[in-house]
Amino acid sequence: MSAAAPRSETRPETIAPDAALPPAPAPDPDAAGSADTPPSGGAGPRTAHDYSGYPVVAARHPWRWAGTALVALFVAAVLWSLLTNPRWEWDVVAQWFTAESVLRGLGETLKLTAIAGTLGFILGFILALMRLSSSPLLVSVSWTFSWIFRSAPLLVQLLLWYNLGYLYEKVSLGIPFTDVRFFEVQTTTLISQFAAAILGLTLNQAAYSSEIIRGGILAVDQGQLEAAAALGIPAWRRSTRIVLPQAMRSILPTAFNEIIGLVKGTSIVYVLAYSELFYTVQVIYNRTQQVLPLLLVATVWYVVITSVLSVFQYYIERHYSKGAVRTLPPTPLQRVRRFFSTHAKTSEVAR
């Protein structure tokens, strides 16, 4: 907007028939008292000031830019030291990263996570339903389970399961308080390292996930259950179709936290000399003495698994947010695609 000659016929925002003042000069926020407000004096009718011809100037955020620059500098410094400090021994990392024993360990880690995670959450779901039931017995059994398995350290639980043979030599199925036995096994043959690991991880996971699922179910509006009950929808359908999908929205973020925790938590089974990723790496560096590079091998694999899980989390959460927001925001992929298509268009226009 240029300054100021008497152009009031072409500038509707200065139409003020009785204005004794000259038309307002161009907007200049620094000049005190000359803000673009319509002259309010005079006795004639007040006409609203028209801002339709004004361009919008975006607010500036200089500190945001300063902060960004600082963080970028810090990230660059860290990357630089990671890449240039020879003591990280990236060549050793690369050498062992896809070694057969490491990959086998990785497979075991994934297997433990998948099995303990799945069984843990299934058991956790059952425990959560028990805890929310109206039977005092079920409630207290569920509560006690969570209490015990959240109290005892996982390390102790694993060692206890593995050494079950010391406490109970034989495991048998029969009629209690009689001598009738249908079958009987040595505990030590029944509880392998794998079985002990799965038992320990699953039960521990179930105790935590039951609380997560219970929290999610409690977060669902009571009116939803009431409406479903008023419509005569059967109990099982009510839980699975009405309550659980809505509970999932609050369950998922914490549940993925748990699963990602479990991926790394499986490393604790090294106490059973179970050859998952972490134990394998330990065995290797005890032999080669390349401690840090091999720990890096394990770490980078954990990062890879977590990244993949995070992508799953994003899409699963998106699935369950159907109907919860008016329109779903675009996925990162869609955003990238949109960016390139609009970018292509503008560059075409430029040409």
Place this chain on the structure above:
Amino acid sequence: MNSPALPAVAAAAATRGLVEISNVHKSFGQVEVLRGVSLTVEPGEVVVILGPSGSGKSTLLRTINHLEKVDAGHISVDGELVGYRARGGKLHELREKEILAQRTHIGMVFQNFNLFPHLTAVENIIEAPVYAQHRPYAQARERALELLERVGLSDKVDVYPRQLSGGQQQRVAIARALALDPKIVLFDEPTSALDPELVGEVLDVIRSLADSGTTLIVVTHEMGFARDVADRVVFMDQGQIVEEGAPLQIFGAPRHERTKAFLSKVIEPAFNL
């Protein structure tokens, strides 16, 4: 033993939607919310329940489909006890499955709609006919589309509740209640959560239902609606029915002091504006 049920069963077709409430009591903790309420609603009748908040209107409504258990007294629909079975001089509590079956005859519309937010409009309507009444999916869907058209939302079939206005949501909720072909529809303050400009569209749908011969029991604060649509107006206060009668009588010449006081508070300010 269950002889009182017999005549009602014989005349089932003629008495579709007869509600008999007799001497119902209900307490929440120390507070007695219903103190001996008796009311008979004839088949096809439209009854509007008025009263100050806390008078027990909503609770009474919720006892009719057994969302609230009564402490004393009983309720029957078409001669069939709600929530109990009379046998050998005793009332046996029904199992959950049987209660759910009874509820499919009684539609309910809530103040806050309570639509399932993760299901589309049509999915909301189909759920109960398919899973509570075991109707074939295709038939239920066809009926759902008919109902959506009837409430004027045939263009919102696959839309999620949050993408609808309050009035539209409540109309979907009404369609959902009607999908079970109920004998009775209960309305619990169906327009209280709506912007004033959206109240009319919901009341229009209810008004058209009133003409269809379904028994309607409506708790509302819409006095104009009560006057125009109700066959009978019931005024409740402090857990009891104070007065009941034709709308003209209740609004024109209330007999009871409490009714007069309530109506003068609710109606006059609105007209003095």
